[in-house]
Amino acid sequence: MTIIIFVLVLWYGSLFFQSFFLHRYAAHQVFTMSKTMERITFVLTWIFQGSSYLSAYGYGIMHRIHHAYTDTEKDPHSPSYDANLFAMMWKTKTIYQDINKERITIEERFTKNVPQWKGFDNFASSRFSRVLWLVLYTLFFVFFTTALWQWLLLPVAFLMAPIHGVIINWFGHIYGYVNFKMKNTSKNLFRFDFLMMGEGYHNNHHKYASRANFGVKWYEVDLTYLIIKLLNFLGIIKLKSIKIKS
Structure with missing residues (x-):
């Protein structure tokens, strides 16, 4: 039970900061926060993503490129142009690293106001940091595993952020239902x-990219948005007011 709780905490903690910080803040800037709060969120993202930590700068820029070129040859990740999910994620990793290490030229429209903390990112993305988390996760499993099958969850803990990416960027463009017909393959899972x-x-998100709430129908409850609303109410962040055309 301890191992299952641990993996669930990692799953939802990593997912929340990927959605809240990397996606809705860094890429789409649907809300604002103070510089101090931004730095705190950088650290919390590192804590919950651990060995699979993603830079807000690299993620934010790459995601903007994804929206600009969805399902075309310039899309960093598209089932329409990649043979399988492993090929897609390898290409995604290469583009992400090229952006982070500034090995390629990026158009200004993709970099504007994307948060960057170079010093921290260099540490959090370093081999030392990733290996440290791998060791800590493994030690946790050594002490708390009670059944052999639970070891199958260790690779999930190691690769949490890429797994989340695969679910949305691969399966979210193949399976599911559509509320809005567009010139891309995006689906609601x-x-x-x-x-x-x-x-x-x-x-929904591809239709209304700047909308904080990804749910549109009454039954499409966006759990991350509910937390965002609470943080906005508490004054920790400030939601932007965006008019959506129907």
């Missing part, structure tokens, strides 16, 4: 997105 905390409403 679930009627109620309990698994991906709102990220699964991918078709």
Whole structure:
């Protein structure tokens, strides 16, 4: 039971900060926060993503490129142009690293106001940091595993962020239902997105990229958005007011 709780905490903690910080803040800037709060969120993202930590700068820019070129040859990740999910994720990793290490030229429209903390990112993305988390996760499993099958969850803990990416960027463009017909293959994975905390409403998001709430229908509850609303109410962040054209 301890191992299952541990993996669930990692799953939803990592997912929340990927959705809240990397996606809705860094890429789409649907809300604002103070510089101090931004730095705190960088650290919390590192703590919950651990060995699979993603830079807000690399993620934010790459995601903007994804929206600009969805399902074309310039899309960093598209089932329409990649043979399988492993090929897609390898290409995604290469583009992400090229952006992070500034090995390629990026158009200004993709870099504007994307948060960057170079010093921290260099540490959090370092081999030392990743190996440290791998060792800590393994030690946790050594002490708390009570059944052999639980060891199958260790690779999930190691690769949490890429797994979340595969679910949305691969399966979210193949399976599910559509609320809006567009010139891309984005789908909504679930009627109620309990698994991906709102990220699964991918078709809705591609229709309204700047909307904080990814749910559109009454039953499409966006759990991340509910937390965002609470943080906005508490004054920790400030939601932007965006008019959506129907």
